Amino acid sequence: MADTPAPAVVSDPVVHLDNVTVIYGKNQALKGVSAKFARGAVGLLGPNGAGKSTMLKALLGFVKPSAGRMTVLGLDVAASPLEIRSRIGYMPENDAHIPGMNAVSFVGYCGQLAGLPPVDAMQRAHEVLYYVGLGEARYRNIETYSTGMKQRIKLAQALVHDPDLLFLDEPTNGMDPKGRDEMLELIRDLGHNKNVNLILSSHLLPDVEFTCDHIIVMDKGNIVAQGPIEELKGPAGRVFELRIKGNLPEFIELLRGRGLECHSTDQDVMRVFVPAGRDQREIFQLATTHGAQVRHLRPSVPTLEDVFAKAVGDD
């Protein structure tokens, strides 16, 4: 009798990577990555080249890891790629469509490729096109679409077969501010109101902060932070905005040497993390002993940018 996967438990991660390594030629794109993606909306954050898209492509089976094991929705990626792909939707990063089709034909066609009967596929195509805001333009050839519309059509084709898990790779690329807001609203709605699990890969912190509850931060092929956003941000009141008069780089090094994480933002303002059990008055003492003047020190609300900067560094 064939092995059947155990039914998923709500607390089970939707994606599990165990020591996964992906190598392109001499370049190690993923370096022994282990991670668990919780149910709901998870942001995959990282600068360009961090390995986010490679991770998604490995999960889709486009690239084979040289080491490690991956499961998606409880199924092994190496053993059950088709079963996995029938339950996930993928919105690629770059412009992608099937040439010579209008939107409704394209989305219906994608539905059929995913196993929907033709009539259901066409009905779902109309529904999701309305949902993503392309209802009025659904009979237009995709090649005449604007960049923003092409992003929406990519979301529609990923949704048409009603996936349990969505992979969204940089979904707001090239969109104008209004379109971007609408796309983020759609993603938030899917993740929070429609019970669709999603992984949003982006280098845009506000996008992830708006749509996701959990994040996984990547840098140079490694995972450098993961968990619920609120937990990673830490308690309020431990982050301070600081401006000094004096040698700024030297003072930053000094703070770091004393175990006070800090990173510069714009101009001469920096953000300093004061760990629990320590007092912000240490900053004044340090400034006094090193001849710097504190011009501005104000408690601040921790942001995702702080989490990211802490994990990835100022680079």
Place this chain on the structure above:
Amino acid sequence: MPIHDQSYRRYGGAKAALGRSWTVIAKAGIMNMIRKRSFMGLLLFAWFPFVIRAVQIYFASNYVQVEALMAPDAKMFRDFLEQQDFFVFVMTIYVGAGLIANDRRANALQIYLSKPLLRSEYIAGKAAVLFTFIMLVTWLPAILLLILQVVFKGSFEFMRANLFLFPAITVGALLQALVATFTMLALSSLSKSSRYVGILYAGIIFFTAAIYGAMVAITGSTSLSWLSVGSNVTQVVDVIFRQAPRYSTPWQVSLIVVLGLVALAISVLERRVRGVEIVT
């Protein structure tokens, strides 16, 4: 669900079993071609030789004087398939050049391969489009001619005397279709421009024929016919129709070249049809 929020619903219906997506690709590709008037014109034109042959069979079956001049035989069916080579060539370029190249241009491969289908299913779906149309201008009219011969003559005498013709037409047409389909698909997977692919295909067919022609002029022998893609297919199909091979090259050599070409094409497709292009 609130009444105002019915825009996205979960799907509760049945889904098809895995492994059938290639039929969706094939059907879409065929319908896409049939919708083009220029293609339908080409298809009709490709059936013109069938009409001529049908008239020939009619007169040969009903008039003794004509029968003495042009009675149908195995060679007539072989000649008919050879005449269709031109339409096979044109159709291969028209239908096949963009099959994968256009998908590569539009980055569609990652859309296809993110769905529950294997790379082999994608290739099978694309191959089925070209294969179907080639068989539509080779196998189908040839078989219809065979049937017309029986109908016009009113007896199975010819069929009984040439029982090998049905399998010969089938195998000969299959060979033509497979070589053209896989060669064209492999070339189509190499580029993002269907025009370039069409030129490349025509170039390969004409260039290999020209090289062979030059060698014939130099050596005065046809033993180097294996250099030409078209000559290899011709040589093998001659043997399938129990005709004397027209070149000195052993037909087994031609068959090996043809099978090698198909194997090479499959190998190219295996490397080129991927969800992601890795440049190292």
